[in-house]
Amino acid sequence: MTMPGEQVREAYRAHSGELFGFACRSLGDRDRAEEAVQECFLKAWRSRASYDPERGSERTWLFAILRNVIADLGRSDGRRPAGAPLEESADRIPSTDQPFERAMLAWQVEEALRRIGERHRQIVVETCLRGRPYAEVAAALGIPEGTIKSRVYYGLRAMRDAMEELGYES
């Protein structure tokens, strides 16, 4: 299975922003992030003949390439690419214990949260991530506590669906 050249160019238009954002986060530097994204698309271009849509989305494929590029950059620097700093809480966190894989997954979760819309994101962030009590958030926003509860429900649903769209399999 192969990816036509035009599709790789199209993929740049569609995904370069997000790949760049992730590279910025991992490498902590715009110039190096651009270098990584450039290398990523160059590799994608060269290996487009081996792209197999059965094995994952275009986005997943590009992230896998970027992951290797960033790992190589980190190695050549003698530095480890940084992920989001996280504390261990193995029982809560699914998937993987590799720092880089975790950073990728965290990025995917962030992207899912970006996609669910401000109203729901705000509630999910305040209650699920920051752990603020519903009553406090309700008072701060001037809405009933019951509304907070239902937005947590619809927000988590939307986030779950966005994760699926992004190719996450639980």
Place this chain on the structure above:
Amino acid sequence: MSPEHRQIRESLGAWAVGHLDPDEKAAVDAHLRSCSECREEAESLRQAGALISLVDPAIADSLSEPLPRPSPELGRRVMAEMRDPEPAAEKMADGRRRWWLALPVAGALAAAAVSLVLVLGGGDGEGTGNSGQQFAFGSLPAGVTITGNLEPKATGTGIEVRVDGMKPGTLCRVYVKTSAGTLEPAGTFRYRYDTDEHESYPATLSTAWDLSEIDSLVIRAGPETFETGL
């Protein structure tokens, strides 16, 4: 659908992240025991809720802001590289063009059955410092490399080709594609491999066409045709 089901439903989010007080939780737990639909929903929400803890709270506010954008310059660089199959190599001061291929790709084809089309940079003629170019073929079999030089001669263009990693004895036909669009034979050679020296012999060929008139080079090594993405 029971009224209980409908009422419980919107509590499943808070249940999934452990935010219900004990009485509410007991009521939801009881419903989940009898309602498989809600059980499934609750479990998927629990997994989604667990993922949120991966996000650094310090960056959560930035989720409403647009992502940093790469510079338009990056887009131009990347698009330019995608037009050329590989990035430009070093300049050659003497007006020759050098090109090479080396692309191990999984899912290799039979090494004896390859045809390659090499496209050279745009017609800036003899003595003007042609840039060498590299080329990539997604369909080049693993382990196969091709290198070569095009060199202006008084009578046309000299072509030196070295292939590696093919089946020894493979017949290779070389053509040049001219700027007029015609395909002109430039000679044939057989791939040989020196087992003592561990390298292949270069083939020295020529064409009457001027380097400036040659758009691309075609090598057929076997019956099948593979082309670069142009």
